[in-house]
Amino acid sequence: MKYLLCENPAAEGKNVVLSDMILTKDFPTTAGSRMLEGYMSLFDAEVVDRLKAAGYAIRGKANVGELTLGVLGENSYFGACAENGVLVDASVIALRETNAAAVIGLDASGTPRRGAALGGMVALKPTYGTISRFGTISMACSGEAVSVTARSVSDVRDTVNVLVGHDDKDGTSLPAEKCALVKTGDPSVSRVAIARELTASANAEMQAKVVAARVALEKSGVEVVEIDDSLLLAAKSAWNILMSAELCNNVSRYDGVKYGYRTKNYKTIDELYTGSRTEAFGELLKYAILFGSETLSTENYMKMYDKSLRVRRLVAERLAAIFSEFDALLLPVASKCAFTEEETRENVHLSYDEALYTAPASITGMPAITLCGVQLMGAAFSENKLYSLAEILEGGTK
Amino acid sequence: MDREVLRRLEKLNQLALTDAEKEAFLAFYAKQEREWEALSAIDTEAVERMVHVLPVYTVVREDTVIKKFEREDLQKGAPETMDGYWQVPRLVE
Numbered sequence: 001m002k003y004l005l006c007e008n009p010a011a012e013g014k015n016v017v018l019s020d021m022i023l024t025k026d027f028p029t030t031a032g033s034r035m036l037e038g039y040m041s042l043f044d045a046e047v048v049d050r051l052k053a054a055g056y057a058i059r060g061k062a063n064v065g066e067l068t069l070g071v072l073g074e075n076s077y078f079g080a081c082a083e084n085g086v087l088v089d090a091s092v093i094a095l096r097e098t099n100a101a102a103v104i105g106l107d108a109s110g111t112p113r114r115g116a117a118l119g120g121m122v123a124l125k126p127t128y129g130t131i132s133r134f135g136t137i138s139m140a141c142s143g144e145a146v147s148v149t150a151r152s153v154s155d156v157r158d159t160v161n162v163l164v165g166h167d168d169k170d171g172t173s174l175p176a177e178k179c180a181l182v183k184t185g186d187p188s189v190s191r192v193a194i195a196r197e198l199t200a201s202a203n204a205e206m207q208a209k210v211v212a213a214r215v216a217l218e219k220s221g222v223e224v225v226e227i228d229d230s231l232l233l234a235a236k237s238a239w240n241i242l243m244s245a246e247l248c249n250n251v252s253r254y255d256g257v258k259y260g261y262r263t264k265n266y267k268t269i270d271e272l273y274t275g276s277r278t279e280a281f282g283e284l285l286k287y288a289i290l291f292g293s294e295t296l297s298t299e300n301y302m303k304m305y306d307k308s309l310r311v312r313r314l315v316a317e318r319l320a321a322i323f324s325e326f327d328a329l330l331l332p333v334a335s336k337c338a339f340t341e342e343e344t345r346e347n348v349h350l351s352y353d354e355a356l357y358t359a360p361a362s363i364t365g366m367p368a369i370t371l372c373g374v375q376l377m378g379a380a381f382s383e384n385k386l387y388s389l390a391e392i393l394e395g396g397t398k
Numbered sequence: 399m400d401r402e403v404l405r406r407l408e409k410l411n412q413l414a415l416t417d418a419e420k421e422a423f424l425a426f427y428a429k430q431e432r433e434w435e436a437l438s439a440i441d442t443e444a445v446e447r448m449v450h451v452l453p454v455y456t457v458v459r460e461d462t463v464i465k466k467f468e469r470e471d472l473q474k475g476a477p478e479t480m481d482g483y484w485q486v487p488r489l490v491e
Contacts, residue, residue, distance in 0.1 A: 039475055040474065040475060042467055042471055042472070127452075128451050128452055129452055142449070142450065142451065143451065168459055172450075172454070174452065231440075234437050234440060236433075237430070237433045237434050237436075237437050238437075240430065241430075241434070248411065252411075255412070256477060257476075257477070257484050257486055258475075258476055258484055259475035259476055259477075260475070260477070261477075262477035262478065266487065267487060268487055269486055269487050269489055270412070271487075272486060272487060273412040274412045274413065274414050275414075277411075277412050277413055278412075278413050278414045278415075281413070283419060283422070286413055286415065286419065286423070287422070287423050287426050289411050289413065290404070290407045290408070290411060290413065290423060290427075291423075291426070291427060291430060293407055293410060293411050294399070294403075294407055294427070303434075303438070304434060306447065307434075307438070307442060309447035309448055309449060310442035310445040310446070310447055310448070311437065311440060311442060311445075312447075312448040312451075313445050313446060313447070313448035314440065314442065314445055316448060316451070348422070349426050349429075352426075352430070363451075364451055365451030365452055366451075380452065
């Protein structure tokens, strides 16, 4: 079980682990793919520069599912991380086995959020555009965000505050005054909504986690109200389409010519391209590419891709209406509390189903914090409110 | 989706699935399509597309030429190079 794909034994003092979706010039970056096995970047990602400037050493690179696809990293070329057959996110094991303060990841399809909440850690996917994505391996650019996983809410907050800020090198980076809202936003909380249908769709054990979170919040004086969330269910299919379409384009650069894996069996350029990609990409990534490509076809563009962009707006408007009345939305992070290696082998695209719970935040770019099996979503720049609520859960449901 | 469409997709994306993968992908695609069809009832006729999740701020910087990397550094990760160029099979006879 390889939870760190490479380790820096010289890392002393305060240190962090990076997901292998983040480029580093001193360590290989693989994105969990055979395509990039041994790949060395010529530069560090912006988040690495910021961490180093703040005095953090890089402890190592954590294993990830190929291009972050998958439920809990099960489709990494370098092998899944599992304990007694139950999948555990590599970031969670890294935090258990090392003294790293945090793991910096890339949240495109929810793995860091899912992994932390099911593995006894805390993860934050911040508001889109507040942490630079310069130097992260692109997967689904319109919704992915650098995420932070740590042992406690305060550790998450401390690390996020190092990373937040405008970056000229990232075309989607928000202005400095907007980024600063992540640190300075109002932390007061009084009302939380519960996503009724999303909660009902999870299994009994997961529903119990939501109930426990509700009880803890109410004990602290937070009013909790169940709301109609039926429109949010649409986020899953819409995000699966947008994510796959963007992924299909983002991985078109991997062709075995300038860098990465090259097949040994070719005579023509087409055989080089096809052989390299076919041999280097895993099963789920191939399906995601083909699915994404088809959603962009002449026949399906309006029906699927264009429709998804419109559904994205409806979901964002529904969430904005919710957050005009509530400080956050409480929902499960997954359909259940544990996933086995066997079930992800039998259903390699299980992560497309699990997007039901993580897609609302991914497709709208709104922040979400996960712990104790649940997820708290908030309006853009409401991270401080999410920290306040998460700290209540941290003390009340364990 | 039929096998002919899948064959076109494979060619377009420079991939070659095994027969077992083809069956698995067709089942996966059918499932995604069913889920999407269930949502097509949502009326989005008057809804504007949302391409960017937050207002886009155009990042502008000086249009100056810089040489950040040397050619040999850029080619360090290349599978095959020759005389400072990336090497691929002959394209034109």
